[in-house]
Amino acid sequence: MAAEGYRELFDERGGSYDDAMARWPEARAEELAFVVRLAEVRAGERVLDLPAGGGYLGDLLPAGASVTAVEPSAAFAERSRARGLEVVASSLDGEALPDGEADVLVSIAGIHHEPDHAALLRGWRRVLAPGGRLVLADVAAGSAPARFLDGFVGAHNGHGHAGTYLGDELAEQAEACGYTEVRVIDGTYRWWAPSLEELAAFCAGLFGLRGVSVGEVAEALAEGPGVDHEDGRTGLRWGLRALVATSP
Numbered sequence: 001m002a003a004e005g006y007r008e009l010f011d012e013r014g015g016s017y018d019d020a021m022a023r024w025p026e027a028r029a030e031e032l033a034f035v036v037r038l039a040e041v042r043a044g045e046r047v048l049d050l051p052a053g054g055g056y057l058g059d060l061l062p063a064g065a066s067v068t069a070v071e072p073s074a075a076f077a078e079r080s081r082a083r084g085l086e087v088v089a090s091s092l093d094g095e096a097l098p099d100g101e102a103d104v105l106v107s108i109a110g111i112h113h114e115p116d117h118a119a120l121l122r123g124w125r126r127v128l129a130p131g132g133r134l135v136l137a138d139v140a141a142g143s144a145p146a147r148f149l150d151g152f153v154g155a156h157n158g159h160g161h162a163g164t165y166l167g168d169e170l171a172e173q174a175e176a177c178g179y180t181e182v183r184v185i186d187g188t189y190r191w192w193a194p195s196l197e198e199l200a201a202f203c204a205g206l207f208g209l210r211g212v213s214v215g216e217v218a219e220a221l222a223e224g225p226g227v228d229h230e231d232g233r234t235g236l237r238w239g240l241r242a243l244v245a246t247s248p
């Protein structure tokens with residue numbers, strides 16, 4: 001699917017994604033904490049959340065940091081605005097943003113829909129202030145989440161799914177785009193819900209699954225990435241690859 005097609009897809013699907021995030025606000029807490037820890041945001045810093053989806057990062061950053069949600073899809077942007085966030089409508093490369101706008105740019109689970117990662121990395125350098133940090137987290141190539149997204153999700157979301165995931169060349173690619181102090185960290189954690197059934201309902205909403213029962217989704221989660229039952233709740237084994245880098 002072309003990049004433009006993905007923006008339209010999220011215009012159509014953003015509501016169901018955001019409804020799932022609102023109904024199970026703790027489901028991705030470990031994932032967001034993984035990224036927030038790496039970002040090491042300090043009071044007074046200007047942070048861009050790009051693409052922000054419905055603006056899930058806002059409350060997790062230290063008081064005194066200012067967060068701008070940057071979002072290509074109108075459906076998601078409306079959800080962020082409804083949460084009181086400042087939203088800039090822009091393509092994924094941050095084209096609508098002025099030069100040197102950010103001290104920190106955080107990007108979670110957005111760029112696997114965009115084939116030209118180098119173009120994004122270059123665009124983000126332009127919007128980062130000198131010394132600004134990039135924290136990019138997305139699905140790692142060849143990982144269980146990648147197989148699940150391109151397999152079960154693609155078969156049941158009505159549009160197919162073929163992501164451009166983050167490969168072993170990520171650090172080299174960031175350096176070629178002019179970043180320094182480059183680190184790559186593979187995060188492993190879980191998405192939690194009170195039961196397997198609720199975890200499956202969360203995933204069905206998040207991924208826009210159709211024509212498949214909650215029971216079938218639950219079975220696929222257990223077979224695919226795998227699930228754990230702990231302390232009366234159920235966790236999906238998930239993980240993103242993170243790139244942390246400085247724009248000199």
Ligand SMILES: C[S@@+](CC[C@H](N)C(=O)[O-])C[C@H]1O[C@@H](n2cnc3c(N)ncnc32)[C@H](O)[C@@H]1O
Nearest residue numbers: 003006007010051052053072073108109110113
């Ligand atoms: C899975 S959501 C992630 C949202 C949020 N960062 C989060 O972690 O929940 C994917 C995001 O990428 C954006 N997106 C991805 N590819 C896009 C493309 N090619 N054009 C426009 N928007 C795209 C969507 O609008 C959406 O905000």
